[in-house]
Amino acid sequence: MRAALAATTLLLALTALAACGATPQTTLEPTTEAARQARDLMVFVFWAAAVVFVIVESALVYILIRFRRRPGDGLPAQTHGHTALEIAWTIPPTILIGVIAALTIPVIFANAQPAGADAMRVRAIGHQWWFEFDYPELGVVTANELHLPVDRSVELQLESDDVLHSFWVPRLRGKLDMVPGRVNRFTIRPEVTGTFQGQCAEFCGTAHALMKFTVVVETQAEFDAWAAAQLAERTPPSSELARAGEEAMAAGGCVACHAIRGTDAAGVLGPDLTHVASRAHIASGILANTPDNMRRWLQDPQGVKPGNLMTIPELTDDQLDALTAYMQGLT
Amino acid sequence: MATVTTTAPDTRTFAGTAWSWITTVDHKRIAVLYLVTALGFFALGGIEALLMRLQLARPDTDLVSAERFTELFTMHGTTMVFLALMPLSAAFFNLLVPLMIGARDVAFPRLNALSYWIYLFGGIFMNISFLAGGAPNAGWFGYAPLTATQFEATHAIDFWALGLQILGVSSILASINFIVTIINMRAPGMTLNRMPMFVWMSLITAFLIIFAFPAITIGLVLLLFDRYLSTSFFLPAGGGDPVLWQHLFWVFGHPEVYILILPAMGIVSDILPTAARKPLFGYPVVAYSGAAIALVGFGVWTHHMFTVGLGPIADTAFAISTMAIAVPTGVKIFNWMATLYGGSISIKTPLLFAVGMVAMFIIGGLSGVMLGSPPIDAQVQDTYFVVAHLHYVLFGGTVLGLFGGIYYWFPKFTGRLMHEGWGKVHWALMLIGFNLTFLPQHLLGIDGMPRRVHTYPADQGFELWNLLSTIGSFAIAASLLIFAVNALVSIRRGQPSGNDPWDGGTLEWTIPSPPPVYNFAQIPVVDGRYPAWDAKRGGGHTGAVAAATAHGDEDEDEPDIHMPNPSYWPIVLAAGMVIMACGLIFHQVFILLGAVLFGVSLLGWIEEPAA
Numbered sequence: 001m002r003a004a005l006a007a008t009t010l011l012l013a014l015t016a017l018a019a020c021g022a023t024p025q026t027t028l029e030p031t032t033e034a035a036r037q038a039r040d041l042m043v044f045v046f047w048a049a050a051v052v053f054v055i056v057e058s059a060l061v062y063i064l065i066r067f068r069r070r071p072g073d074g075l076p077a078q079t080h081g082h083t084a085l086e087i088a089w090t091i092p093p094t095i096l097i098g099v100i101a102a103l104t105i106p107v108i109f110a111n112a113q114p115a116g117a118d119a120m121r122v123r124a125i126g127h128q129w130w131f132e133f134d135y136p137e138l139g140v141v142t143a144n145e146l147h148l149p150v151d152r153s154v155e156l157q158l159e160s161d162d163v164l165h166s167f168w169v170p171r172l173r174g175k176l177d178m179v180p181g182r183v184n185r186f187t188i189r190p191e192v193t194g195t196f197q198g199q200c201a202e203f204c205g206t207a208h209a210l211m212k213f214t215v216v217v218e219t220q221a222e223f224d225a226w227a228a229a230q231l232a233e234r235t236p237p238s239s240e241l242a243r244a245g246e247e248a249m250a251a252g253g254c255v256a257c258h259a260i261r262g263t264d265a266a267g268v269l270g271p272d273l274t275h276v277a278s279r280a281h282i283a284s285g286i287l288a289n290t291p292d293n294m295r296r297w298l299q300d301p302q303g304v305k306p307g308n309l310m311t312i313p314e315l316t317d318d319q320l321d322a323l324t325a326y327m328q329g330l331t
Numbered sequence: 332m333a334t335v336t337t338t339a340p341d342t343r344t345f346a347g348t349a350w351s352w353i354t355t356v357d358h359k360r361i362a363v364l365y366l367v368t369a370l371g372f373f374a375l376g377g378i379e380a381l382l383m384r385l386q387l388a389r390p391d392t393d394l395v396s397a398e399r400f401t402e403l404f405t406m407h408g409t410t411m412v413f414l415a416l417m418p419l420s421a422a423f424f425n426l427l428v429p430l431m432i433g434a435r436d437v438a439f440p441r442l443n444a445l446s447y448w449i450y451l452f453g454g455i456f457m458n459i460s461f462l463a464g465g466a467p468n469a470g471w472f473g474y475a476p477l478t479a480t481q482f483e484a485t486h487a488i489d490f491w492a493l494g495l496q497i498l499g500v501s502s503i504l505a506s507i508n509f510i511v512t513i514i515n516m517r518a519p520g521m522t523l524n525r526m527p528m529f530v531w532m533s534l535i536t537a538f539l540i541i542f543a544f545p546a547i548t549i550g551l552v553l554l555l556f557d558r559y560l561s562t563s564f565f566l567p568a569g570g571g572d573p574v575l576w577q578h579l580f581w582v583f584g585h586p587e588v589y590i591l592i593l594p595a596m597g598i599v600s601d602i603l604p605t606a607a608r609k610p611l612f613g614y615p616v617v618a619y620s621g622a623a624i625a626l627v628g629f630g631v632w633t634h635h636m637f638t639v640g641l642g643p644i645a646d647t648a649f650a651i652s653t654m655a656i657a658v659p660t661g662v663k664i665f666n667w668m669a670t671l672y673g674g675s676i677s678i679k680t681p682l683l684f685a686v687g688m689v690a691m692f693i694i695g696g697l698s699g700v701m702l703g704s705p706p707i708d709a710q711v712q713d714t715y716f717v718v719a720h721l722h723y724v725l726f727g728g729t730v731l732g733l734f735g736g737i738y739y740w741f742p743k744f745t746g747r748l749m750h751e752g753w754g755k756v757h758w759a760l761m762l763i764g765f766n767l768t769f770l771p772q773h774l775l776g777i778d779g780m781p782r783r784v785h786t787y788p789a790d791q792g793f794e795l796w797n798l799l800s801t802i803g804s805f806a807i808a809a810s811l812l813i814f815a816v817n818a819l820v821s822i823r824r825g826q827p828s829g830n831d832p833w834d835g836g837t838l839e840w841t842i843p844s845p846p847p848v849y850n851f852a853q854i855p856v857v858d859g860r861y862p863a864w865d866a867k868r869g870g871g872h873t874g875a876v877a878a879a880t881a882h883g884d885e886d887e888d889e890p891d892i893h894m895p896n897p898s899y900w901p902i903v904l905a906a907g908m909v910i911m912a913c914g915l916i917f918h919q920v921f922i923l924l925g926a927v928l929f930g931v932s933l934l935g936w937i938e939e940p941a942a
Binding site for chain 2: 022023024025026027028034035037038039041042045046049052053056057059060063064067068069070073074075076077078079080081082085086089090093094097100101103104105107108109111112158162163164166168170173174175176177179180181182184199200201202203204205206207208209210286306307
């Protein structure tokens with residue numbers, strides 16, 4: 001029991017520590033109203049629980065020490081119960097539970113408020129094992145990197161193409177599942193610019209651990225510029241090597257799953273690659289988008305991300321160089 | 332000596348001994364079978380856990396492949412719930428219920444054997460999958476549509492679904508048996524409100540099982556239809572709904588949590604009074620709060636689904652019911668503390684485990700209240716916070732409680748005490764290891780580490796807590812090795828315990844250790860909750876209990892005690908069932924083979940002479 005008490009102290013210290021360490025997915029540093037409300041509730045219930053914990057566990061330890069058997073103990077008084085006491089001690093837990101419920105319920109309903117008419121709509125579609133983001137009002141389709149303007153409500157429409165996934169960016173909002181055959185909606189109103197890390201939170205098969213994404217919150221001007229760039233067709237290859245890459249892509253069957261606007265590639269099974277070089281990560285948030293990583297990914301996708309559904313023939317060094325150069329040029 | 336009429340096999344040879352175990356219908360021997368098998372599966376599930384902890388000890392580790400990792404967490408959960416903890420509770424039901432209510436066996440001894448054999452074969456069947464092309468890999472909760480043939484074309488899911496169906500039959504049969512036993516076979520004077528609290532919790536658990544299992548049974552039938560007959564109950568493409576599976580699973584799955592915890596609560600409710608030499612404080616409240624927990628437990632299942640998007644009304648309703656269940660749970664804890672208060676507490680291993688259970692279960696209950704608030708849940712659902720919470724309930728609660736029970740009743744069934752010093756070492760190491768394993772996992776969840784991930788990168792702030800957690804898990808493993816050696820040595824060389832080493836108050840302490848095959852030479856007459864105390868303390872109550880103890884062994888005039896004959900039909904019938912299930916995986920001919928065996932053994936069972 002003493003261990004348990006020490007452990008609680010440790011827990012508190014560690015929670016404080018965790019809050020200032022490098023924990024990009026922490027729930028304790030919210031940047032939106034919804035995430036703040038969840039954090040405040042969590043902190044309140046934690047302290048309430050901590051008080052209960054300390055009282056009850058100390059009482060338990062006290063009783064064990066105070067009433068331990070000593071030599072010469074006679075038979076203790078045989079009490080069978082005490083009705084008034086038993087009724088009385090149902091009251092504090094009931095009150096505490098009532099308070100927690102009273103604080104919780106308004107937040108549940110606030111979180112369920114539909115977005116206003118001025119909100120931007122974005123479809124987020126879960127796939128094994130990547131995220132597709134579709135801005136129907138803008139005509140932009142991208143993958144694994146969600147761009148949002150700051151201080152504007154966004155209604156996310158969560159869907160799934162295959163199995164269950166869950167959309168979770170802890171610093172922006174609690175998670176909501178992506179359920180095949182259903183559409184879940186929730187609203188995010190980012191208040192701070194920056195990059196926020198998210199991850200699929202519902203087990204969705206072998207590569208579940210490697211299904212990540214980022215949310216880039218930027219000023220309206222930056223966002224507009226980004227959207228305009230995304231709408232453009234692909235940047236034509238600028239070197240011989242990159243041109244060879246574009247041909248290798250068509251010849252190798254990549255176009256069956258991937259789309260690159262401005263070419264014949266119009267596949268829909270994998271991420272749209274028209275502006276793949278504009279994204280900070282590849283393979284759904286698990287690798288920085290560098291030439292080396294791109295080459296590694298194209299060479300051995302199963303080694304980088306076991307279970308993923310990309311089928312790719314074995315490539316020669318020349319083909320790898322060409323494809324990497326081509327991808328890096330798709331800004 | 333009372334004459335016992337059974338056609339017992341010759342136990343002087345190995346074959347005879349084996350045959351006697353295979354055909355036994357004695358509740359005490361079936362309990363031993365349950366106990367040994369369940370501890371074996373507990374070790375297997377523990378090894379699966381250790382492999383996962385090794386893989387997660389450091390970031391970006393390649394010790395276990397992503398594919399294998401999904402099998403490990405699926406089988407760890409499935410094994411611990413269905414093959415280790417439930418059967419451990421079943422071992423205690425078998426050991427104790429007849430002894431505690433003053434009966435000579437359960438109501439249906441052959442059905443009891445059948446429950447065990449179905450469980451054993453079902454457990455083996457499910458684990459054969461590791462050798463037959465891949466183990467189940469969609470999680471112990473098997474969320475649709477990941478379980479559809481489209482996403483898992485091998486038989487991994489079929490092993491899981493068929494295995495759970497088989498185990499469900501075992502659990503339901505055992506529950507019917509214990510309900511009938513407890514309702515009908517109590518000794519004269521043993522009213523419901525005089526039953527030991529463990530018997531109360533057994534009764535409630537049995538009712539929970541027969542009401543909760545049908546939900547998962549239906550779910551699994553629909554899943555098997557989807558997989559074998561191309562229906563689409565859970566597939567949106569065919570008009571089905573994956574969320575339906577979640578409802579069916581958790582309508583079963585949440586009561587299942589109480590199925591796992593109530594027996595341990597019963598054990599604790601019987602250990603504490605003995606250790607403190609005081610009756611259980613507020614007995615009726617403890618019993619009825621168990622019933623209340625069970626009842627409300629059927630109305631909280633969508634708190635597992637707060638992130639599914641059921642809407643604010645459903646989330647509010649289930650948040651309230653979930654929080655409400657904390658009240659009867661808290662009341663139980665207060666009653667346990669009041670039982671100890673003012674007592675003369677003997678601090679021996681069973682008491683330490685019982686108190687450890689109370690202390691750790693409080694933490695699981697408090698984190699449960701946190702999870703009951705949907706906005707908090709939306710952040711920490713499907714993270715390591717939930718892993719921590721559920722282990723504080725099922726390990727801190729159930730496992731510690733069950734180990735307390737093992738230390739407490741070990742002398743009753745072996746005639747020897749387990750070594751006290753090593754028992755305390757086991758307790759201390761297990762408690763430290765347990766907290767080291769699971770306390771940091773709360774922080775991992777709050778820091779955003781999802782569950783069911785086979786790896787994590789180095790820059791997330793997850794390293795330290797994962798490393799501590801892995802170290803803790805090996806401390807738990809070490810404590811279990813100490814327990815295993817202690818148990819094996821104590822069976823042969825432990826200090827002889829006599830019949831009543833703890834000064835117990837319930838009926839099992841009035842008979843010899845180990846108990847004779849007929850338990851009670853003379854059925855006792857009961858007129859209080861602690862008949863053994865009454866007899867020992869001469870509290871003016873009946874002398875019948877004392878008579879049974881004093882004269883049972885040498886009463887020449889004792890009439891013959893008729894005990895049920897051994898039977899081999901239970902094991903054959905169970906084999907027939909499991910062979911039929913094999914037919915759906917290996918070759919259709921097994922269906923026919925199994926059905927014939929099933930039919931023949933059913934006839935054999937019916938025609939078997941009762942005398």
